[in-house]
Amino acid sequence: MKESLVKQAIEVLENNHQDGGFTIPAQGLYPFQWKWDSGFIAIGYAHYDMGKAMQELASLLNAQWGNGFIPHIVFHYDSDTYFPGPDFHRSQLHPLASKKLRSTGLVQPPVLGFVLEKLYEVSNRNPTVLGFIDDQIDKVYENHVYFYENRDINNEGLVYIYHNWESGTDNSPMWDDIWPTMNPPEYEFERKDTTHVDPSQRPTKREYDHYLYIIEIAKQYNYDxxxxxxxxxxxxxxxxxxxxxxRSNEALIKLYGLLKxxxxxxxxxxxxxxxGVQGMNTKLYHESSGAYLHFDLRSNTLLPYISSSxxxxxxxxxxxxxxxxQLIQTLKEKFGGEDKYLCASFDPTHEKFNPKKYWRGPVWINMNWIIYQGLKRYGFEDLATRVKNESIELVAKHSFYxxxxxxxxxxDGDSNAYGGNNxxxxxxxxxDFLN
Ligand code: 9YW
Structure with a gap:
């Protein structure tokens, strides 16, 4: 089973790889290069084609702005299968935006530091890979400096996101309390995602109005x-x-050490x-939830929802x-029942949980990978093994959804696997799980 799954996985990656040296997340649905996707994709390539892994990261870093910003989508070319595209985002409004490549003016989770470290590990400390890291690491460092110098408004080592798309967890119920604080117009636009995927598994039109509205405000200020x-x-x-x-800070510190x-x-x-570690523990940890939560800087409160994040x-x-x-207790009690695969993206005991809808409940393999690494780090071997095995089982049963x-x-007896395939x-x- 292992060999055939790896073979199929390689096929998925090869089919999504583009001539420009980057990989799209899924055909039709996501036709461009996404930031954190590229990081995770490079980890897969590293196991069988290190050249592609390095190229994937280099092509993303090539879109970096003059201020260290790395965008969440790079529009290497036009495509009419996705909305909103480059003409909506207009990254060029920012004076330091890349002149070579159009992008969004949003970011995504900063995974590149630990991805560089992972490449080196998978390569068995290959000097060519270290040479690549030497060439690229300062760009990732500049990206961290960008975050700390621009997005840590209280000087507490914690950086803000200004859009749900920056979180990577687009329509999480987390944001439901924030939407009523704004009243966006009813925009007219043509959704493309709902032509590729069952609309009941995607955000609503009204949610999209909010997503666009926040970007309109940012554009009004030229993404300043x-x-x-x-x-x-x-x-x-x-x-x-x-x-x-x-986690990426740790990796960069270690890599600079190796590079001397x-x-x-x-x-x-x-x-x-x-x-930042101190900030996370004082500001984001909620004792009675036994979990780290999101802090809303507008209302100055923790958002009372537990998720895979x-x-x-x-x-x-x-x-x-x-x-x-305590965290493990929460994970086991709320997410880890015998009747469930780990790890739902949103608290399954909460009334807002929806097992089929995008980030409102379903299991995502990248979140499982992150949680797996965390469980290993703290020595929770049994639970780590469970997360890994259940990730493999889900894909083996249902394919690369x-x-x-x-x-x-x-x-409901339906497919159990949702969104885009391949x-x-x-x-x-x-x-990576199978290696
Ligand atoms: C969108 C590409 C991206 C991921 C995000 C995920 C989804 C895109 O797909 O967002 O148009 O909503 O939420 O995390 O990077 O795979």
Missing amino acids: DAKIAQHSPFLVLDPLFNAMLL RGEGKAQYLKEKHAL SFAPLYAGVPSGERAQ EYFDCRKVNP FSWTASLLI
Whole structure:
């Protein structure tokens, strides 16, 4: 089974690979290069074609802006199968935006630091890979500096996101409390995602109105960070996003050590890192939920919802041993019943849980990979093995879908696998799980 799954996974990646040296997440549905997808995709390539892995990252970093910003989508070419495209986002409004490549003016979770580290590990410390890291690492460092200098408005080592698309968890119920604080117009536009995927598995039109509205505000200020921090109706400290930044800090510090250079840079990261770990534990941890939560900087409160993002800080070594135990309790009690696959993207015991709808409940393989790494880090071997085996089982049973139903018995008797098929990060992370 293992060989045939890996073979199929490779086929998915090869079919989604583009001539420009990057990989799309899924044909039709997502026809461009997405930031955190590319990071996860590079991990899969690393196991069988290191050249492609390095090219994937280089093509993304080639779209970096003059201020260190790395965009969430790079529009290497036009495509009419996705909305909103480059003509809506208009990254060129920002004076330091890439002149070579059009993109969005949004970011996505900062995974590139730990992806570089992973490539080196998978390569068995190959000097060519270290040479590649030497060429690229400063760009990733500049990206972290961008975050700390522009998005840490309280100087607490925690950086904000100004849009739900920046979180990577687009329509999570988390944001439901924020939408009523704005009243966007009813925009007229043609959705494309709902022509590729059953609309009941995607966000609603009204949710999209909100998504577009926040970007319209950012565009009004030419994507100026300080203005966005002042005016965006959406401003959140996300535990997943910040955990990825912290885990990537660790990787960059380690890699600079291996390269025997960049001491000042490593020192800068160490200071921000210590502050960030402390910030996560004081500001984002909610004792009675036994979980890290999202902090809404507009209402100055924690958003009272537990999601798969709540467990990401394990991967960055953020919780103390005792706190990690509490997190595991929460994971087991709320997400880990015998009747469920780990790990639902949203609290299955909550009334807002929806097992079929995108980030409102289904299992995502990238989140399982992050949680798996975190469980391993703290020595929760049994639970880690369970997450890994269930990820493999879901794909083996249903193929390389974008997201999966966490219910072992689905009362509706439908497919249990949703969104796009032949989805790149499902394939690439499966290759990593099987290695
Ligand atoms: C969209 C590409 C992206 C992921 C996001 C996921 C989805 C795109 O697909 O967003 O148009 O809504 O939520 O995490 O990077 O796979």
